[in-house]
Amino acid sequence: MADVRAGVVPASRSLFYCLIGLLVTIGIAGLLVAMFGANRVVTGVLVGAVGGVAAGVALFVRDVVELTEHGIYVRTPFRSATVPWDRVVAGRFTLDEHGRWALALDLTENGDELVLLSIPPVIGPVSGAYDMRKREQVTEIREMLRAKRIPITVLPGIAAALNEHWQIAPPTSR
Known part of the structure; x- marks a missing residue:
């Protein structure tokens, strides 16, 4: 029998993951502006948004319940x-x-x-x-x-x- 992926991310954890994505966005944007000057604000925000979305998606993808033949694996980004x-x-x-x-x-x-x-x-x-x-x-x-x-x-x-x-x-x- 094939493994089955399931799971529900609670609202509090979803909010936490979105907050991490926002912090990554702000951090990358701030770093690019600090390195290349105020003329790169738009570039910093765009690159930061890509990084923030990638971080958020990575957190949500890692948060899963997997049903296998051997057991049920409950995983979050920080524990399993x-x-x-x-x-x-x-x-x-x-x-x-x-x-x-x-x-x-x-x-x-x-x-x-x-x-x-x-x-x-x-x-x-x-x-x-x-x-x-x-x-x-x-x-x-x-x-x-x-x-x-x-x-x-x-x-x-x-x-x-x-x-x-x-x-x-x-x-x-x-």
């Missing part, structure tokens, strides 16, 4: 951890506190949870690349959990919408 499959009690597809649909794993210790996916409610058929990628992720995660024999609970409204609009059948018991 491995969650063995035997710590996973169940999966659930429910509403989160922001009204989005969240696919999360319940872990054995301390009632911890690991959010794999957070998507806006599905109200129509796949209409673009974002919808297609999220549909693929839901299918891949579900297949991985099924292969690992981890039960998945899906709210009836979510199951009905996924079945109707994205043609993802509700989970079945084995």
Whole structure:
């Protein structure tokens, strides 16, 4: 079975990554202006913006949850951890506190949870690349959990919408 990439970057960490990107932008722009004079402000801002965007993208790309045959790897730019499959009690597809649909794993210790996916409610058929990628992720995660024999609970409204609009059948018991 292929590895599955998932993960949700919390708002606080997203803000932190954007702040780092902004600081890189300002730093590079300031350095170029200091080296070449005030006539290079526009060049400094442009080069700084490229550097800042690259830094931000690198941080977001490194922040991922990867489901593999051997375990679940939780990575951020500054640390990583491995969650063995035997710590996973169940999966659930429910509403989160922001009204989005969240696919999360319940872990054995301390009632911890690991959010794999957070998507806006599905109200129509796949209409673009974002919808297609999220549909693929839901299918891949579900297949991985099924292969690992981890039960998945899906709210009836979510199951009905996924079945109707994205043609993802509700989970079945084995």
